[in-house]
Amino acid sequence: MLQVSGLRSAYGRIEVLHDIDLTVGAGEIVTLVGANGAGKTTLLKCLSGTQPVTGGTVQFEGADITGLAAHKRPGLGLAQSPEGRQIFTSLSVAENLRLGAYNFKDARVASDIDEAYAMFPILKEKRNLPAGGLSGGQQQMLAMARALMARPKCLLLDEPSMGLAPIIVQQIFDVIVSLKARGVTVFLVEQNAYGALRIADRGYVMETGRITIEGRAAELLADPRIREAYLGV
Numbered sequence: 091m092l093q094v095s096g097l098r099s100a101y102g103r104i105e106v107l108h109d110i111d112l113t114v115g116a117g118e119i120v121t122l123v124g125a126n127g128a129g130k131t132t133l134l135k136c137l138s139g140t141q142p143v144t145g146g147t148v149q150f151e152g153a154d155i156t157g158l159a160a161h162k163r164p165g166l167g168l169a170q171s172p173e174g175r176q177i178f179t180s181l182s183v184a185e186n187l188r189l190g191a192y193n194f195k196d197a198r199v200a201s202d203i204d205e206a207y208a209m210f211p212i213l214k215e216k217r218n219l220p221a222g223g224l225s226g227g228q229q230q231m232l233a234m235a236r237a238l239m240a241r242p243k244c245l246l247l248d249e250p251s252m253g254l255a256p257i258i259v260q261q262i263f264d265v266i267v268s269l270k271a272r273g274v275t276v277f278l279v280e281q282n283a284y285g286a287l288r289i290a291d292r293g294y295v296m297e298t299g300r301i302t303i304e305g306r307a308a309e310l311l312a313d314p315r316i317r318e319a320y321l322g323v
């Protein structure tokens with residue numbers, strides 16, 4: 091579904107992604123783990139189209155989207171849950187969800203909102219309240235629910251567990267697993283390597299802008315290099 095080949099990206103003259111190769115198959119959960127500053131967010135931005143690519147290609151469902159404008163990607167089925175949970179704090183929960191569906195017709199939007207509430211019951215309870223009043227975990231749920239309103243084939247998630255209490259992290263990861271069950275392909279960037287690898291099919295480890303280890307998630311969880319560097323074992 092998503093294929094990254096020889097990808098390079100730079101800030102000014104400083105290259106921060108070096109020759110990245112990575113694939114995400116339809117129906118998979120694939121995770122990218124790595125330390126702070128490794129380049130994970132930069133890679134996600136290359137996929138969502140907000141960061142220039144200086145070499146290599148990004149293909150989505152066989153089409154080259156390397157230079158495609160960011161706003162055209164959700165229409166193809168490639169959506170990102172807003173970075174930093176960029177929700178509209180002064181708008182209500184329901185209004186935020188409707189904004190995620192800006193390009194669809196009303197009947198479909200209503201049923202999609204019902205589905206989002208089924209997935210995140212707390213959002214239904216708070217549907218008429220300003221999104222700014224939600225807790226961090228609830229805002230993360232809203233950001234994910236809003237991204238799902240675009241009915242993506244592939245959802246890009248940037249550290250959805252960041253800063254959340256363990257019980258909320260578990261809920262978020264459970265939702266990601268349920269997305270897979272509904273046929274949504276997920277590319278999950280995480281610093282929480284243990285949690286991410288537990289739910290993923292495959293994983294990649296990024297260190298200073300390079301992929302250094304890749305494999306089945308279960309194998310990575312058992313890999314001594316990963317256990318020492320990322321799992322604190």
Ligand code: ATP
Nearest residue numbers: 101102106124125126127128129130131132133281
């Ligand atoms: P984090 O988990 O902190 O988000 P990351 O793995 O996502 O880390 P990136 O944010 O992609 O890493 O950063 C990769 C490298 O690029 C780092 O060395 C960082 O300092 C640098 N960098 C990131 N954003 C910029 C920017 N806007 N201008 C210059 N350098 C940047």
